[in-house]
Amino acid sequence: MAFLNELTDRLKARFRNVPGVEDADIDAWLTEALYTYGYSPLTAADIPDTETPLVLLLAQIQGVRAIAFSVAHYFKYTDAEETVDKTMVSEQYRKLATDLTAQYNSEREIIDGIRKKTSSFRTMRRLDRP
Numbered sequence: 003m004a005f006l007n008e009l010t011d012r013l014k015a016r017f018r019n020v021p022g023v024e025d026a027d028i029d030a031w032l033t034e035a036l037y038t039y040g041y042s043p044l045t046a047a048d049i050p051d052t053e054t055p056l057v058l059l060l061a062q063i064q065g066v067r068a069i070a071f072s073v074a075h076y077f078k079y080t081d082a083e084e085t086v087d088k089t090m091v092s093e094q095y096r097k098l099a100t101d102l103t104a105q106y107n108s109e110r111e112i113i114d115g116i117r118k119k120t121s122s123f124r125t126m127r128r129l130d131r132p
Contacts, residue, residue: 004054006032010062011062022070028063035061052113059106064098070095 013032017023033043035057041049049057070092078087 004046004049004051006043009054009058009061012058016058016062017065019121022072023065023069024124027068028061031061031065031068034059034064056106056113059078059102059109063106066095066099070099115119116124 009016009032010028013028014025017028036042036046038060039049039053039057041057044112073088073095074092078085080086
């Protein structure tokens with residue numbers, strides 16, 4: 003079981019070197035991920051350990067998509083001796099979001115597969131009965 007402050011710290015650690023990401027952003031992304039899984043910031047301690055990585059991945063995906071959206075307006079210009087091209091920043095964040103989504107789906111399939119396992123008990127058909 004993870005508490006909200008632990009989840010927040012783990013998410014902050016993943017975005018610590020990204021410029022412009024503030025605590026309010028991290029809180030919003032984490033809260034949205036919690037609500038997606040049916041939890042709230044008050045019930046974050048109820049999250050099973052198997053779902054904690056999924057909640058964090060979902061919060062990361064939302065964060066990366068928000069950053070991609072916010073930097074989509076970046077530009078390219080050329081001045082006499084200097085060229086600045088920031089148009090690919092958004093594309094890189096979108097690729098990262100795609101990679102994180104693939105990782106999220108992969109881990110979710112594993113966890114869902116474990117959770118949905120049923121009994122494998124079977125009986126053989128009797129030869130003397132149709």
